[in-house]
Amino acid sequence: MNLAGREAASEGPARGRPRSEAVERAIVEGVMKLLEDGVPLAELSIERIARTAGVGKATIYRRWPGKEELFVDVVRQAEPADPALPGTSMRDDLVAVLEQLRERGLMSRSSVLLHNVFAQMKSSPKVWKAYHTSVVDPRRRLQYEILRRGQATGELRSDVDIDVLSDCFVGPMLLRTVMRPDAELPEGLSEQIVDTLLSGLRPVSSPSA
Amino acid sequence: MNLAGREAASEGPARGRPRSEAVERAIVEGVMKLLEDGVPLAELSIERIARTAGVGKATIYRRWPGKEELFVDVVRQAEPADPALPGTSMRDDLVAVLEQLRERGLMSRSSVLLHNVFAQMKSSPKVWKAYHTSVVDPRRRLQYEILRRGQATGELRSDVDIDVLSDCFVGPMLLRTVMRPDAELPEGLSEQIVDTLLSGLRPVSSPSA
Structure with a gap:
């Protein structure tokens, strides 16, 4: 070094x-x-x-213009890499996106360093903003792209705001990884969330469906 | 006083x-x-x-046993009251639950005091734990109750873990209120989230549905 x-x-x-x-x-x-x-x-x-x-x-x-931007680069390199999208379907791409969030959650639970880094980041508005600009915002734009492709191929409804649809997919995973540190993050969770949301939360042959 | x-x-x-x-x-x-x-x-x-x-x-x-518990009581009194559940359907009860979260989000944006209180609370593990025990956990148990009633009446699928179903409903709203301080919280958002999730995110007459 x-x-x-x-x-x-x-x-x-x-x-x-x-x-x-x-x-x-x-x-x-x-x-x-x-x-x-x-x-x-x-x-x-x-x-x-x-x-x-x-x-x-x-x-x-x-x-780097300042220590905030440098610190964000450090966090980005400590996090799991951005997902390689399989591109086979909107469903598969969304599962890949949620898998990255799940891995990130597992890592921040097992790595005291990463856990502390996230906590410290949130306590500094300047760093938090830099992290959003360079990590969270591009991630969100990628989600929008996936969803727009899904609307184009007829996999996703287009009568609801894309911003709300995006929150529906990533919200449950982020709730578990960020806000519920005790919640389980088992394998298959990403698939379960995406598939459940796509088919709807009503029973398959519900009288009210 | x-x-x-x-x-x-x-x-x-x-x-x-x-x-x-x-x-x-x-x-x-x-x-x-x-x-x-x-x-x-x-x-x-x-x-x-x-x-x-x-x-x-x-x-x-x-x-109060200590200042942590007192502080949590102060936060609870500053937050919107627990929702009165209409009890007309699982859907309506869930909308009421999400409405409380939306109001809480609007309040923490408009009240500098409440915003600071939440931020300080998160930085103290003892207070955060006390807040979870006395506010978040009961709220979560209420969500489970609503969902179990929905499964009993056939409004909710019962082939998915109730914990995951619960995160599907509250995750999108919490993502917007807690993690996306710039996201809009318009009237009708609670209804839109609940109804979209119940009917599913596939297009209504999708070829892949």
Whole structure:
């Protein structure tokens, strides 16, 4: 890590990606190390991060406008990767989206680090906003895209606001992962939620259906 | 307030409810006043509350085991009242449950006090736990009851875990009120969510239905 950091001092803009990526990795891992050591977000200064990663402060500022954006990148790399959408149907794509949320929930339960990182993030409005802009909003736009494709192929009703439809699919999973830390997150839950919502919560051959 | 508090000093156990209720109100309003003045939860000592309400510390401890439980009672009184269930159908009862969540969301957006109170509550694990035990858990048990009645009357499918069904109904509303502070909470949203979920998210005459 420190080696990569020191090399970066002589790095020019024309040197290409690999070296630059090594520097970024050193910085991100420096932040993770500090967090693992229990340093709270409020005490994570750019100076301290630079010292830990063995790079100059300018090297960090060339890549991130401030510690909020850097911290969000760290969180993003600690989270499960964005899902690869199978593209076979809206149903399958939605299951993939919910699976990522489920994995994220399982990870934040098993990793004290990630759990603390989320908690700290929420207590800082600036970081929370940066996280939304760079992680949550794109995720939401992806959900909208999937649902619009579903409306186009006739898999999803189009008489209800897409924003409400999106909340119907992700709301139950987010309720379990974020707001109900004791709720079970078993395998098959994503499929169960998506399929139950698609066919409706009335009994299949209900008199009132 | 102070008058009610001072009277309480001479209050005996046989004096009946009205005076006791006045004392409780004085204490709860004392806490609200301190919160409105911007005193953070961590600095809300029983001593300070007693001084503000004009009662002795013992008067508070006779009613609440600690400041966590008192604080939760204050939050409960600041929130919209539990819904009166119409009892006409599971659908109508669920709409009433979601309406309370929607009102609570609207209130926490318009009231800076309530917004701060929720934020502070989440940052204290002890208060958060007390709030769950005395507010969230009973609310959840009520949802289960409504859903079980719906299964009994044939309004709700019974091939899916009641816990998952419950999250399907309240998840979308909680996502909007708690996790998406910018999301709209228009009139009619509760009805729209419940009815959409009951009939299913597939188009009504979908080829894949």
